[in-house]
Amino acid sequence: MSRPPVASPRRAEILGAAAALFARHGYHGVSIGELGRAVGLTGPALYRHFRGKEAVLAEMLLDISARLRAEGAQHAADPDPAGALDALLRWHIAFALDNPALITVHGRELDNVPEPERHEIRRTQRAYVEEWVGVLRRLRPDVPDARARAAVHACLGLLNSTPHSASALDRAAMADLLHAMARAALTGALDAPH
Template sequence: MTDVRTASPRRAEILAAAAELFARRGYHGTSIGDLGGALGLTGPALYRHFRGKEAVLAEMLVDISERLRAEGARRAAADDPSAALDALLDWHISFALDNPALITVHERELDNVPEPQRHQVRRVQRAYVEEWVAVLRRLRPDEPEQRVRAAVHACFGLLNSTPHSATGLDRAAMAELLHTMARAALFS
């Protein structure tokens, strides 16, 4: 898989357009022709960049999982666990607010990703969860690990609902609200 961070600008543009279309119309409701049309290309011209629509979706979801994990690992490494948690929250909240289409596509379309890439996404996501669990265990060493892991998953549910709830508040106010709510949920 090509890393979108190092992919050609055209390839990254295709992935961004696909995220918007898949979020709005669904994976099955979007054709290669639709995707090409959104970019001013013919559908077949997309085959120079991807083997097909399935490859676009797979690369998109592998990439977002790897980006979340890599940045999560960097932020979780802070010496102060409270600062690490705030950094993780800020990162995930920013990602959710800035990428609602990717959050939506992941939520709805992961089952359409071929098994090898779907396994990779799930493996990377588990590693991301474990970064959060490790930080919380440093803050709450007496808390059972299963409870901490469940709290992290619940927190992700809250933060990843942003595409459905981020209406009426400006970005800064929504980010602050999410940070406050997520921190409270993690320490309930």
């Protein structure tokens, strides 16, 4: 299944408003009318851009997953595995800090996406994780894939906690803290006996 492109600035505006509303009130706590009003449309006018609220959520999560996967592949391609890991960390940290509503919705609302799109989102998420696993295995070929994969999932959980923790520090300080913590966690996972 291919991801529909964000075809217009209006469509992107709707997705941004939906992310903020879904993060604040939950998917089921937002009506199509409220979503339309957030961007200056009536509920029925929103149907010119999306089939419905489910389609908004699906496109939002498909887009996030595709963006993470594409950027992950680009950064993981660095021939220096240490440089690739730093690039992956910096990319994901910046994404998480700049998009707390998307991180919240991504973590909380996937079960509300129709099954075909949910399957595509999960497939794309697994591919993103595998970019990280490949980098870790290049750094430490002796570490089993399952251990590297578990470490990546734990690291992403740490980085995706930013909607709950990022307000304590300014953005640069939080990015540095997250980078140091995530790097230490991954290094520790690779260095621990297995």
